[in-house]
Amino acid sequence: MKQFSANLPQKAYTAQQVRDNEALAAEQSGTTLSQLMQRAGSAVAAYVQSYCQSQELDGAYTVVLCGKGNNAGDGYIAAKLLKEVGLRVVVWSLFDPSLLKGDAQDAFKAFVDFGGDVTRKCPLDLDEAAITIDAVFGGGFHGQLPEAVQSAFDSIENASTYKVSVDIPSGVNGTTSEVSDNAFQADVTVTFIALKQGMLTGQARGCCGQILFAGLGVAKAFSKLVAGTSSFSSEVQHFRSIPVRAYDSYKHQLGHVLLIGGGKGMAGAIRLAAEACLRSGAGLVSVATHPDNVGAVLQGRYELMVHGVETAPHLHALLEKATIVVLGPGLGLDAWAKELFFACSEVTCPLVIDADGLTLLAQNPQALKATVVTPHLGEAKRLLDKNDVEYVHHRFELAEKVYQTTKAITVLKGPGTIIQGYERRNINRSGTPAMASAGMGDVLSGIIAALLAQQVPTFAAVCLAVYIHGLAAEEAAKDGALGLVASDLFSHIRRILG
Ligand SMILES: NC(=O)C1=CN([C@@H]2O[C@H](COP(=O)(O)OP(=O)(O)OC[C@H]3O[C@@H](n4cnc5c(N)ncnc54)[C@H](OP(=O)(O)O)[C@@H]3O)[C@@H](O)[C@H]2O)[C@@H](O)CC1
Numbered sequence: 001m002k003q004f005s006a007n008l009p010q011k012a013y014t015a016q017q018v019r020d021n022e023a024l025a026a027e028q029s030g031t032t033l034s035q036l037m038q039r040a041g042s043a044v045a046a047y048v049q050s051y052c053q054s055q056e057l058d059g060a061y062t063v064v065l066c067g068k069g070n071n072a073g074d075g076y077i078a079a080k081l082l083k084e085v086g087l088r089v090v091v092w093s094l095f096d097p098s099l100l101k102g103d104a105q106d107a108f109k110a111f112v113d114f115g116g117d118v119t120r121k122c123p124l125d126l127d128e129a130a131i132t133i134d135a136v137f138g139g140g141f142h143g144q145l146p147e148a149v150q151s152a153f154d155s156i157e158n159a160s161t162y163k164v165s166v167d168i169p170s171g172v173n174g175t176t177s178e179v180s181d182n183a184f185q186a187d188v189t190v191t192f193i194a195l196k197q198g199m200l201t202g203q204a205r206g207c208c209g210q211i212l213f214a215g216l217g218v219a220k221a222f223s224k225l226v227a228g229t230s231s232f233s234s235e236v237q238h239f240r241s242i243p244v245r246a247y248d249s250y251k252h253q254l255g256h257v258l259l260i261g262g263g264k265g266m267a268g269a270i271r272l273a274a275e276a277c278l279r280s281g282a283g284l285v286s287v288a289t290h291p292d293n294v295g296a297v298l299q300g301r302y303e304l305m306v307h308g309v310e311t312a313p314h315l316h317a318l319l320e321k322a323t324i325v326v327l328g329p330g331l332g333l334d335a336w337a338k339e340l341f342f343a344c345s346e347v348t349c350p351l352v353i354d355a356d357g358l359t360l361l362a363q364n365p366q367a368l369k370a371t372v373v374t375p376h377l378g379e380a381k382r383l384l385d386k387n388d389v390e391y392v393h394h395r396f397e398l399a400e401k402v403y404q405t406t407k408a409i410t411v412l413k414g415p416g417t418i419i420q421g422y423e424r425r426n427i428n429r430s431g432t433p434a435m436a437s438a439g440m441g442d443v444l445s446g447i448i449a450a451l452l453a454q455q456v457p458t459f460a461a462v463c464l465a466v467y468i469h470g471l472a473a474e475e476a477a478k479d480g481a482l483g484l485v486a487s488d489l490f491s492h493i494r495r496i497l498g
């Protein structure tokens with residue numbers, strides 16, 4: 001049986017759920033916790049061996065960093081197995097091994113009895129270590145890494161060694177996604193039993209490198225026992241919810257999106273959103289922008305209907321024709337922006353609010369009823385009550401709070417975008433640098449609007465838009481798109497949507 005796989009399950013759980021239920025899952029699967037630890041260590045050793053084979057690293061030096069909990073137990077087991085197959089292994093224990101308990105203490109003793117070296121100091125020039133395994137903290141970690149651990153990780157960060165984390169990179173909170181200073185930056189993380197939600201989003205996602213999954217023979221029992229907190233999926237299944245276009249379909253059947261934004265001197269964002277909307281299949285796309293921007297927004301994209309809007313009354317006629325409204329890209333915060341913002345109080349069709357629209361919504365929470373909001377971390381913070389700002393580093397809580405506050409499907413942007421709504425939660429699998437460059441958020445709101453215009457149900461439209469956007473970003477990056485600017489995504493969006 002393969003001990004680990006790059007195919008990841010579609011449900012995610014908190015690290016605490018895993019800790020609380022692994023014993024019962026083991027019992028129901030006819031196994032014990034100490035056998036689970038053996039399997040966990042063995043899965044890590046199997047991965048390291050396969051890596052060594054692929055890189056032709058015979059007898060390579062491997063440093064195993066160990067802590068004081070069960071994560072260290074996995075580390076000692078892996079260390080012994082790798083020593084058995086001829087690797088030169090040394091354990092660098094960052095805590096006194098006498099703190100180890102139970103199975104972890106047994107694993108330490110077994111390694112030492114086998115002639116394994118355990119040292120409390122950095123054992124060698126880390127550039128000489130082909131591989132470094134992080135078994136310092138796993139599911140039991142919270143808060144900040146102790147200083148000694150941080151300085152050890154600092155020296156590893158600068159060394160040319162391949163880094164493998166056991167279960168969860170040390171310094172990452174597997175429940176909240178909070179990341180300690182100097183958290184371990186793995187090339188690969190072999191995670192056990194279930195996907196931990198905290199690894200899949202924000203800065204934490206970057207600490208994990210590639211995630212490999214090892215169910216340890218209890219994953220099935222675990223998933224029957226415990227309800228996941230979120231689905232972690234590419235949402236490919238949502239492609240089915242895009243209606244097939246009839247041969248005789250025409251533009252008036254495919255929605256009319258009105259995008260409002262682009263204050264004086266800020267034509268770019270609204271143009272990007274409008275172009276993404278066209279490319280993602282909306283039937284008609286209108287733009288309401290500052291009169292100065294009309295030429296710039298229309299330039300080279302003559303399918304757009306671009307209107308220079310001075311005041312709210314100019315907007316009313318456009319709002320009447322729209323079936324979907326996007327408010328915010330490049331809107332600004334001046335008097336002109338505020339007038340258009342308040343004019344949207346009459347919107348009865350689905351309303352997507354992004355960017356400056358969110359800042360104005362934060363200042364006037366009762367003024368508009370959004371259907372979808374697409375905040376990044378800073379915008380999400382603004383939308384919340386001061387009392388809730390404590391949730392800022394807890395991306396799941398933050399997305400949930402924004403959802404409760406706005407009652408709009410919330411797309412918390414960033415790597416591993418969280419989509420929260422209708423009591424469902426989704427984490428975008430592609431985990432790309434999707435929002436890394438200027439303008440890419442604007443593209444996302446354009447795609448969402450286009451899918452809504454084509455009558456894809458709202459939650460599916462949002463999941464699908466995030467997926468398309470992430471996939472397009474990934475493809476653009478593969479093509480070596482310099483700096484990954486939003487416009488690189490367009491050709492890929494076209495290709496993905498067929
Ligand atoms: N159950 C099993 O048998 C199996 C478990 N498995 C493995 O075990 C891992 C979970 O093990 P674990 O629960 O022992 O947690 P782990 O992260 O190793 O250490 C917790 C220790 O660290 C401490 N600590 C926390 N934060 C700290 C901080 N900031 N600074 C300093 N100290 C801090 C914490 O202290 P406390 O919070 O209690 O005060 C406690 O002493 C799991 O990820 C998987 O790898 C698998 O083998 C399958 C079978």
Ligand SMILES: [K+]
Nearest residue numbers: 137166168170
């Ligand atoms: K770890």
